[in-house]
Amino acid sequence: MEEKLNKEEKRSVEITKQYFDFLDKHIDDVINGNASEFMELNQIARELAVSHNHLTDTIHKEKGNHPCHFYDAKIIDKAKELLANSDVSIAKIAMTLTYDASNFSKFFKKWTSETPGSFRKRIKKK
Numbered sequence: 001m002e003e004k005l006n007k008e009e010k011r012s013v014e015i016t017k018q019y020f021d022f023l024d025k026h027i028d029d030v031i032n033g034n035a036s037e038f039m040e041l042n043q044i045a046r047e048l049a050v051s052h053n054h055l056t057d058t059i060h061k062e063k064g065n066h067p068c069h070f071y072d073a074k075i076i077d078k079a080k081e082l083l084a085n086s087d088v089s090i091a092k093i094a095m096t097l098t099y100d101a102s103n104f105s106k107f108f109k110k111w112t113s114e115t116p117g118s119f120r121k122r123i124k125k126k
Contacts, residue, residue: 016062018048019055023074030098031078037098038075041067076111079104083116084123090116 022044029035039047044067045055059067075097082093093116094104108116 012058012062015048015050015055015058019044019059019067020070022048023071027074027078031082031096038071041071072107072111076108079108079116080112080119080123083120090120 026035026039026044030038041055042052045052048055050058056067059065059070063070079093079097082088082096083090086093088096090104091101094101097104099107105115108114108119112119114122
């Protein structure tokens with residue numbers, strides 16, 4: 001019984017690592033124009049050869065949050081990076097991340113409590 005549990009734990013860790021590695025590559029692919037839009041969670045699960053429910057349960061068990069939480073967090077991290085390290089317009093960054101400017105601003109503010117413009121101003125002052 002203990003050996004079976006150990007295999008399940010190892011598989012959970014493996015699925016979690018695969019998920020985060022996949023997110024990193026996929027988000028970079030979207031930013032670089034190699035993918036036209038962000039994949040849905042069920043599509044990612046299919047790519048990882050697990051069911052949507054299994055992926056959701058595994059990530060939640062391993063990391064304490066729904067997989068979409070981490071997906072959104074990684075997109076926000078990339079948005080922050082683009083805002084801080086370039087002079088590209090916020091609208092262009094939004095388009096790069098497959099958002100229209102208004103929805104991007106709402107999404108960004110929901111996660112960071114500030115607009116992309118105020119974030120950029122604050123970071124550029126430092």
